[in-house]
Amino acid sequence: xxxxxxxxxxxxxxxxxxxxxxxxxxxxxxxxxxxxxxxxxxxxxxxxxxxxxxxxxxxxxxxxxxxxxxxxxxxxxxxxxxxxxxxxxxxxxxxxxxxxxxxxxxxxxxxxxxxxxxxxxxxxxxxxxxxxxxxxxxxxxxxxxxxxxxxxxxxxxxxxxxxxxxxxxxxxxxxxxxxxxxxxxxxxxxxxxxxxxxxxxxxxxxxxxxxxxxxxxxxxxx
Amino acid sequence: xxxxxxxxxxxxxxxxxxxxxxxxxxxxxxxxxxxxxxxxxxxxxxxxxxxxxxxxxxxxxxxxxxxxxxxxxxxxxxxxxxxxxxxxxxxxxxxxxxxxxxxxxxxxxxxxxxxxxxxxxxxxxxxxxxxxxxxxxxxxxxxxxxxxxxxxxxxxxxxxxxxxxxxxxxxxxxxxxxxxxxxxxxxxxxxxxxxxxxxxxxxxxxxxxxxxxxxxxxxxxxxxxxxxxxxxxxxxxxxxx
Numbered sequence: 001x002x003x004x005x006x007x008x009x010x011x012x013x014x015x016x017x018x019x020x021x022x023x024x025x026x027x028x029x030x031x032x033x034x035x036x037x038x039x040x041x042x043x044x045x046x047x048x049x050x051x052x053x054x055x056x057x058x059x060x061x062x063x064x065x066x067x068x069x070x071x072x073x074x075x076x077x078x079x080x081x082x083x084x085x086x087x088x089x090x091x092x093x094x095x096x097x098x099x100x101x102x103x104x105x106x107x108x109x110x111x112x113x114x115x116x117x118x119x120x121x122x123x124x125x126x127x128x129x130x131x132x133x134x135x136x137x138x139x140x141x142x143x144x145x146x147x148x149x150x151x152x153x154x155x156x157x158x159x160x161x162x163x164x165x166x167x168x169x170x171x172x173x174x175x176x177x178x179x180x181x182x183x184x185x186x187x188x189x190x191x192x193x194x195x196x197x198x199x200x201x202x203x204x205x206x207x208x209x210x211x212x213x214x215x216x217x218x219x220x221x222x
Numbered sequence: 223x224x225x226x227x228x229x230x231x232x233x234x235x236x237x238x239x240x241x242x243x244x245x246x247x248x249x250x251x252x253x254x255x256x257x258x259x260x261x262x263x264x265x266x267x268x269x270x271x272x273x274x275x276x277x278x279x280x281x282x283x284x285x286x287x288x289x290x291x292x293x294x295x296x297x298x299x300x301x302x303x304x305x306x307x308x309x310x311x312x313x314x315x316x317x318x319x320x321x322x323x324x325x326x327x328x329x330x331x332x333x334x335x336x337x338x339x340x341x342x343x344x345x346x347x348x349x350x351x352x353x354x355x356x357x358x359x360x361x362x363x364x365x366x367x368x369x370x371x372x373x374x375x376x377x378x379x380x381x382x383x384x385x386x387x388x389x390x391x392x393x394x395x396x397x398x399x400x401x402x403x404x405x406x407x408x409x410x411x412x413x414x415x416x417x418x419x420x421x422x423x424x425x426x427x428x429x430x431x432x433x434x435x436x437x438x439x440x441x442x443x444x445x446x447x448x449x450x451x452x453x454x455x456x457x458x459x460x461x462x463x
Contacts, residue, residue, distance in 0.1 A: 066390040084390040085341065085374040167374030167385065168346055181377070185260030185349045 002195055004171055005179040012087070012175060013155040016094040017102075020151045021144065023095070024102035028143075029132070031103070032110035050100040054160025061093050061165050085167035090175075093161045101150040109143025110136060142214055149213075153206045157199075223438035224251035226271055228262040230278035230425060231380040232303065232352065232397040236459045237276065243454070244445045250438035258378040260349055266291055266430060273433025274442055276300060276425065278379070279351040283428035296429035300446045301461035303423035304398035305355050307413040310389050319413040321393065322365055339372065343385040343394025346375045351423045353379075356395035358420040398460035405457050417462070425461075 031043055049057060064071045065084040071092075075083050083089035117139060121131035137144070159177040166173035168182070176195055183192035229237045234256050241252040255262075259278045266272055266286060275292075277283050280299065286292035307322065309315045314327045314336070321327050326338040345353030353375070360366040374390075376382030379397050386394040398414060401407050427446060433439035445451055455461045 062384070062388055062390060066388045068389060081340075082390065085385075163377060163381075165390075167343075168377065169374060178377075182346065182349065184264055185258055185377070187260060187263060 002176075002179065002191065005174055005176050005195075008087075008171060008173075009156055009175040009177075012090060012094060013152045015091055016098060016155045017148050017151045019091070019095050020098060020102035021148060024099070024106055024147060025137075025144075028103045028106035029110055029136070031107050046103050047100045049097050054097065054158070055164065057097060058093070058161040058164025061089075061096070061161065065089055065092070065165060084165050085169060085173060087172050089165055090162060090173050093165055094155045094158060097158055097161050098151045098154045101154045102147040105143045105146035105150065106140060107143075109140035109146075113139045145213060146210065149206060149210045153203060157203065223436060224253055225273050225433065225436055225438035225442050226253045227255065227274045227276065227442065228266070228270075228272040229254050229256050229276045230259050230262075231256055231378050232278055232399055233276055233301065233425065234380070236301075236399060236455055236461070239454055239458070240446070240451050243450065244442060247450075248438075248441050248445065250441050252438070252442055258349065271432060273430055273436055273439045274427065275430055276427045276446075278303075278423075278425055280424040280426040283426040286428060286430070291431050293429040293431060293434050296443065297426050298443075298447065299424045299463075300427045301425045301455050301463060303352060303355075303425060304417065304460055304462060305352060305359065305395055305415040305420060305423065306398045306401060306407075307393060307415060308386055308396050308401050308407075308410060309393040309412070310387060310410040311392065312409075313411055315393055315411040315413050317413055319363075319415070321413075322360075322363060322369065325368075339392045341374050341391040342369055342372045343374050343376060343382050343391035343396075345379045345382045345395070346377055350376075350378050350382075351425075352395065352397055353382075355415075355420040355423050359395070359415055362419050402458070402460045405460075414460075422462075 027046065031039060031046070062084060063069050065082065066072045067076065067082050072082050075081065083092065113136065117135050118131055121135045122128075126134070157177065158175070159181070162173065162175055162178050163181070166178060168174050168178060176199065180192050180195045180199070183189070183195065237254060241254055245251055255272070259282050262270070262272070262275060262277070263282050263286070266275065267289075275283060275286065283292055283297050287294055287297060307315050307319055315321050316328055327336050344356045347353035347357045357366065360369055374385060376385055379400065382394055383396045383400045385391045386396060401410070401412060427443060429439055429443060452463050456463055
């Protein structure tokens with residue numbers, strides 16, 4: 001039972017990270033380059049999940065994904081049904097929940113490389129997309145690494161949102177954090193210790209790896 | 223004097239009313255914390271300052287008493303919970319609970335109406351007595367295996383109610399006290415599950431070690447046994463006693 005929760009958590013965290021890298025890259029690029037008046041509001045919106053209590057996110061997601069909510073209406077119209085209490089619903093929640101952890105490191109990396117590298121690339125008549133992928137992305141790689149690791153770790157540590165929209169379904173929405181909570185509530189403290197201790201070790205290892213990798217990757221320029 | 227009380231989530235609404243009356247009648251003050259019984263147990267074992275526990279079951283108070291955290295001889299049943307199959311939609315749940323067997327709502331003429339339901343909300347049976355009672359009912363009706371794939375589990379009965387109230391689940395087993403206002407089922411449609419379909423959901427209260435010697439704690443437990451409190455618990459919120 002614990003193994004199911006662990007493998008589900010890893011699956012959720014991997015997929016969330018993948019989706020987030022795809023979504024966050026253009027968003028971070030736009031935020032780092034634009035002078036639009038929308039920059040500040042969009043930036044604030046992206047950061048919102050960082051400061052909101054997960055219960056707020058979970059509560060609104062539950063309502064939004066529900067049959068009468070805007071997202072729920074949309075998913076039903078598309079024939080996907082209602083997504084609360086499904087793995088897909090959890091994935092949507094996780095992506096929103098960890099969005100700032102993906103966007104901000106990438107955005108900062110793009111900002112810190114300045115305008116010079118891309119200007120040089122354009123002068124050499126590189127196509128903007130080619131320039132982006134061969135110049136900007138490699139230069140910002142430590143930002144991408146940080147974004148990936150933080151998104152993954154933050155998703156593993158997610159609890160409030162899952163509790164609100166999950167429904168505790170084995171193999172679908174019962175992840176490690178809710179499993180630990182279940183063990184504690186059921187007074188199965190020995191099992192809770194195994195998982196909870198594992199989480200502490202895992203989280204420490206992730207943060208340690210992150211700081212070591214950044215040291216190495218941050219310095220070496222291509 | 224004031225007394226700090228840990229209250230099971232399903233007893234939230236009645237306890238707020240009782241505490242109000244208690245304060246008026248006795249001059250003592252009851253400070254209420256609401257939550258799940260399992261979490262309260264862990265907190266009490268680890269030094270939480272609660273003086274009285276109103277549990278959602280009868281096992282936790284017994285366990286606390288055996289472990290020396292509850293005062294021996296102070297336990298009593300303050301309410302017996304009733305289970306209800308409830309939907310936010312009017313006419314979705316019929317008063318015989320046939321919707322469970324058919325897998326979709328039926329109207330008065332017995333003809334099938336809406337699409338089959340795909341989700342049935344229940345409280346986690348491992349954690350919540352109302353969840354365990356719901357499993358008993360499904361077992362007695364012979365529907366356990368058929369309906370198990372449709373379960374969505376709330377961590378406690380309050381969350382289960384939330385799933386149904388937001389219509390993320392079209393129907394679910396909740397506590398009668400949650401859907402009753404002033405002695406009537408306030409909205410949607412419901413089947414009050416006959417009591418013989420599950421073992422009684424006895425909710426016990428216990429005086430905790432930290433409340434020993436506090437006159438407000440003793441007064442509150444006494445007050446819960448009074449006719450006034452009993453009448454409120456029974457008629458307004460649908461518990462049995």
